[in-house]
Amino acid sequence: MNEEPDIRIGLVGYGWGGRYFHAPVIEAAAGAVLAGVVTTSAARRADLAIEHPGVRAHDSLDSLVASGIDVLVLSVPAPGRENLVREALGSCAVVILDKPFAMDAGQARELAAYAEVSGARLGVYQNRRWDTNIATLGAVLAEGRLGPAHSLESVFDQNEPRSVESASSGGALLDLGSHLVDQALWLFGPVDNVAAGMTWTPTSWGINDSAFTMRLDHASGVTSWLSANKLAEQGQRLLRVQGAEGQLTIRGNDIQAEALLEGRRPADSHANWGFDPVEATLAIGGRTAGVASAQGRYHAYYELLVDSVRYQTPLPVCACEAVACVQVLDAARLSATLGGTEVPVPKAKNEPCPQC
Structure with missing residues (x-):
């Protein structure tokens, strides 16, 4: 054949x-x-x-x-x-x-x-839907070990002043926020309301946003708390999900991005690519246990x-999903200009996406 x-x-x-x-x-x-x-x-x-x-x-x-x-x-x-x-x-x-x-x-x-x-x-x-930490979280959620999820905390801090100086990066909200909001929508579904704050920093070309915090109220009942800071003294990546039965906490920067920027390639070793050495911690009923990291595979997208x-x-990831993500980012920006006032997110059309 x-x-x-x-x-x-x-x-x-x-x-x-x-x-x-x-x-x-x-x-x-x-x-x-x-x-x-x-x-x-x-x-x-x-x-x-x-x-x-x-x-x-x-x-x-x-x-x-x-x-x-x-x-x-x-x-x-x-x-x-x-x-x-x-x-x-x-x-x-x-x-x-x-x-x-x-x-x-x-x-x-x-x-x-x-x-x-x-x-x-x-x-x-x-x-970044195929980040190591997101893959690990997805596996735990799929197993039902946490019970129904109540909240997501997602932190993505960097020490990247050069990206704040870049007029083309879109600032922290469009850059890192595009990832965090997409992950939250993918995991827990559409968002009804957003409340947000943003930090604005002078640059050589004007004012750019260097940090944000936002609360997303999902239609599913889950609340996502998302934050990022491009001018943090120390970079960190944190995911924490609280469920009815327990809590999962995952720390550590994504190992794939670091490896790619160092010039390493996933094709050189598919089997060993994308495993973060930091284990997640699962707390259930007063007991804690480590959870081995799932494999991160950016190439799964392709x-x-x-x-x-x-x-x-x-x-x-279809255009309709991208539109939904940008609508949340717009609502976050508006909320920030209104001092953190809760802003509704436009509802998606009822008819199916012709491209999906």
Whole structure:
């Protein structure tokens, strides 16, 4: 029996995101092949030639599309990329955007609507659904050991002043908030109300948000408490879920991101990739026990994408989910400007997403 051909993925951008969080992850995904990269930087072309020999560098989106690809991944800053997204949707059947999906909910809805009209499918790269800690939490929830969940506490602190200085990062809310809100929505469902506060910091180009806290009231009855600080003295990642039967606490930074930034690749050792040496702690009935970390697999996103293209199954993270995430972020921003006043989140349409 003949094997199915690989899904050819074209990458636009070989900066921080494209180089470290897409190219080596695509390389590791079964059934996927990195078919070409658009970058006009001589330095980045040189990096690409060393790190992924044989992968062609292209000068333009048109050149990449003409080479024959099944998916376009746009790893370029969100501000000002709307025309590029529309061009991509007119050129390829499946387009994936880096988070943040859009700068606000209005822009997010416009992109989703344009994708529907164009007949292309549009998604977002939310790789941190496959973080080690989220995989561990998901496994414990699936086993029912905590009982029905009551609350989630999620903290993501960094010492990253350079990203606050960057006008294209979108600040802490759009950068880290895009991850934390997406994880909370994925785990516990839609949000009815948001209350939030934000910290604003002067930069060389203006004022940017460097930290936030928010409370999400999920329709399921779960309350999520999310916070992030890009100017923390010490980075930390904390997940704590309280359930009717017990509490799960997971600490430690994600080992995959650290490994990728150090130049390591999941394809070099699939079996050993993504295991955090820090164990989670489960407390039930006055007793505590360690829980071994589940494997983190960012490349699982691209493996699901391969299946989506081959079998026309839903995208790993569809545009409708991205719109829902940005709507929560908009509500958080508004709440912060109103001094933490609770703000309702627009309800999703009742009809099914045509892309799902």
